[in-house]
Amino acid sequence: MYDFFIFMQRAMPELIQGTRITIELTFAALLLGAVIGLPCALFRVYGGPWLRRMVIGYIALFRGTPLLIQLFVVYYGLPDVGLTLSRMVAAFVTLGLNSGAYQSEYFRGAIQAVGSGQMVAARAIGMNRFKAIRHIVLPQALRLVLPAWSNELIAMIKYTAVVFLIAVPDLMGRAKIISSRYFDPISTYLAVALIYIAMVGLASLVLRVIGQRMKIPGLEMDAAGD
Amino acid sequence: MNDRTILRIDKLHKSFGSTDVLRGVYLDVGLQEVIVIVGPSGTGKSTLLQCINLLTKPTGGSIWLEETEITAPRADVDRIRQRIGMVFQEFNLFNHLTALGNVTIGMTKVLGMKSNEAREKGMSELERVGLSEHAAKYPAQLSGGQKQRVGIARALGMDPHIMLFDEPTSALDPELTGEVLNVMRKLAVEGMTMLVVSHEMAFAREVADRVVFMENGVIVEEGPPDEFFATPRSERTREFLRIIGSSPGER
Amino acid sequence: MEGFNNILTMFRFLLPGLWVTLSVTAIALVLGFGLGTVMAVARVYGGPLSSRLAAAYSIIVRAVPVVVIIFILFFVIAAFVDLSPFLSGALALGFASGAYQTEIFRGAILSVPRGQMVAARAIGMNRLKAIRSIVLPQAIRIAIPAWSNEVTLVLKDSTLVFVIGVPEILRRAQYASARTLEPFLAFGAAAVLYLLMTFLASRLLDVIEQRTKLMM
Numbered sequence: 085m086y087d088f089f090i091f092m093q094r095a096m097p098e099l100i101q102g103t104r105i106t107i108e109l110t111f112a113a114l115l116l117g118a119v120i121g122l123p124c125a126l127f128r129v130y131g132g133p134w135l136r137r138m139v140i141g142y143i144a145l146f147r148g149t150p151l152l153i154q155l156f157v158v159y160y161g162l163p164d165v166g167l168t169l170s171r172m173v174a175a176f177v178t179l180g181l182n183s184g185a186y187q188s189e190y191f192r193g194a195i196q197a198v199g200s201g202q203m204v205a206a207r208a209i210g211m212n213r214f215k216a217i218r219h220i221v222l223p224q225a226l227r228l229v230l231p232a233w234s235n236e237l238i239a240m241i242k243y244t245a246v247v248f249l250i251a252v253p254d255l256m257g258r259a260k261i262i263s264s265r266y267f268d269p270i271s272t273y274l275a276v277a278l279i280y281i282a283m284v285g286l287a288s289l290v291l292r293v294i295g296q297r298m299k300i301p302g303l304e305m306d307a308a309g310d
Numbered sequence: 311m312n313d314r315t316i317l318r319i320d321k322l323h324k325s326f327g328s329t330d331v332l333r334g335v336y337l338d339v340g341l342q343e344v345i346v347i348v349g350p351s352g353t354g355k356s357t358l359l360q361c362i363n364l365l366t367k368p369t370g371g372s373i374w375l376e377e378t379e380i381t382a383p384r385a386d387v388d389r390i391r392q393r394i395g396m397v398f399q400e401f402n403l404f405n406h407l408t409a410l411g412n413v414t415i416g417m418t419k420v421l422g423m424k425s426n427e428a429r430e431k432g433m434s435e436l437e438r439v440g441l442s443e444h445a446a447k448y449p450a451q452l453s454g455g456q457k458q459r460v461g462i463a464r465a466l467g468m469d470p471h472i473m474l475f476d477e478p479t480s481a482l483d484p485e486l487t488g489e490v491l492n493v494m495r496k497l498a499v500e501g502m503t504m505l506v507v508s509h510e511m512a513f514a515r516e517v518a519d520r521v522v523f524m525e526n527g528v529i530v531e532e533g534p535p536d537e538f539f540a541t542p543r544s545e546r547t548r549e550f551l552r553i554i555g556s557s558p559g560e561r
Numbered sequence: 562m563e564g565f566n567n568i569l570t571m572f573r574f575l576l577p578g579l580w581v582t583l584s585v586t587a588i589a590l591v592l593g594f595g596l597g598t599v600m601a602v603a604r605v606y607g608g609p610l611s612s613r614l615a616a617a618y619s620i621i622v623r624a625v626p627v628v629v630i631i632f633i634l635f636f637v638i639a640a641f642v643d644l645s646p647f648l649s650g651a652l653a654l655g656f657a658s659g660a661y662q663t664e665i666f667r668g669a670i671l672s673v674p675r676g677q678m679v680a681a682r683a684i685g686m687n688r689l690k691a692i693r694s695i696v697l698p699q700a701i702r703i704a705i706p707a708w709s710n711e712v713t714l715v716l717k718d719s720t721l722v723f724v725i726g727v728p729e730i731l732r733r734a735q736y737a738s739a740r741t742l743e744p745f746l747a748f749g750a751a752a753v754l755y756l757l758m759t760f761l762a763s764r765l766l767d768v769i770e771q772r773t774k775l776m777m
Contacts, residue, residue: 149752157752245628245629
């Protein structure tokens, strides 16, 4: 136990450095995922047949393959066909595209949960489709999507864990170096586990508080899980 | 179209796939007239209203609002809808907005009013329906009757030339229908042109200028309430009145 | 013709990895099922100690990335027994899946109407029997959609055992990429294999779901 404590003290500074990159990557990729996911959901609900097919194809591709393989295709495979990306950019783009596929389904669920009567009422007072989506459907959908989106944030913290395999110096990347430096993989990865637990715990807490603040009576949706 | 006709419906047809819901409806609505449409469920009464404000596209025939043919291919649908107010059976209040917000959003986002002007006007519409103390409440905090009255205020906020009511009290508990019907009565007295689909026969008797009986997608009979209820001309009308007359819901 | 040959050769090369992937997935799912059902029962029906322990397992393991769990368990297991990476990886994956399956079954158990347990006790069953014969079977049926989802997730996560050297699809794709200097082909083919697997798996699970719906 005591040994572990000593170990933590030595390894912490470097692990924290890596954690910073993990956190940056998490937020950046989550944002990219939202930027991709929301329009895709709108295309799927309100768009024409070709637009819908493209979105469905994109979602099927990124939800049907492992994130790690997507990462390797982007980082190792794309240069082969002419597009070379740096590690960080490859990680960011892959995580963002992956998250976008899932987020688009969450947004779609929320938009559909708003109910068609809202759109009908909005059109009835003379709003065109665009205004109706912007002022009536989206404000409600964004509140309804909060539980699922919170889950995605927490999941993203964990998804970033594979990017060390393309040598991104995130938490796991530093862990790999430290574990071979001190010949102590178990302690290293236990420390890593503790850091992830801390990040996930903190994120859950903050999201719960935000969720409470943003509550509007009558606009709640059951979260998909715990 | 004469000066006193505000809405003309000519040979209106609507089919959904192979089902013909409206099979040739002809109706002229006069300025400030209150028309109550009755008939068995599923005979196209709601569809008729939805065609009038173009929420559903007719498959045949034409509709004229004032001097404009609203069923013309290039018609500015959104613009036209500003002149028609619609009140829904399921209320369809905007859940993320307060009662006042529901009334003012059309004013600010569609009519381009300034927010303080909209607020003032919104509050006066809410007063008109008797809900000014509830202005800051969200729909989930309101009773059914209150929700529907907000729905009416929301439609009124756009200063419509004609109001359509699609079974406004059918989703309400019996004790709550009175407050809504009273507001509608008041509107009629104030001179609003109203087209009401409803089962509330007492309301029809007292407030309507004309009662229209629809069955199987066509208008079977129409006339002033005393004539309609006392001396119906068609056998089917008589049959219908017999059926509903014997139901305990008659008030 | 050349290109087509390449693609075919690539798939043939990756095929052994396919069997490894499927085996790892199967073992992990079974282990996860066992852990998940037991822990779910502990969480819902257990006394203060067992329900807290089960909750701790579920919450803590789900807060940690699966790849970290694989690393930790691989080295911990290696310190005690001499297991192949294949087996260590499959067990680690199962251990992780168990935490998620705990939540799936917990939700399902809580969805079984309370009256079922009450009726079971009323005809004289003790708690354990009631859980085993009345609640659990219904819970498992309720859980099928969520469990089908978990199958796809475990299938995709199985690629993570790559990090401890298991010769599954990705590892083989990596060899292929180094040998043929065609990374796009290699990793693309790997992706296609996964698309096929997830597609077939969800079709199969849909059929099973329909069949069990009829039985309800």
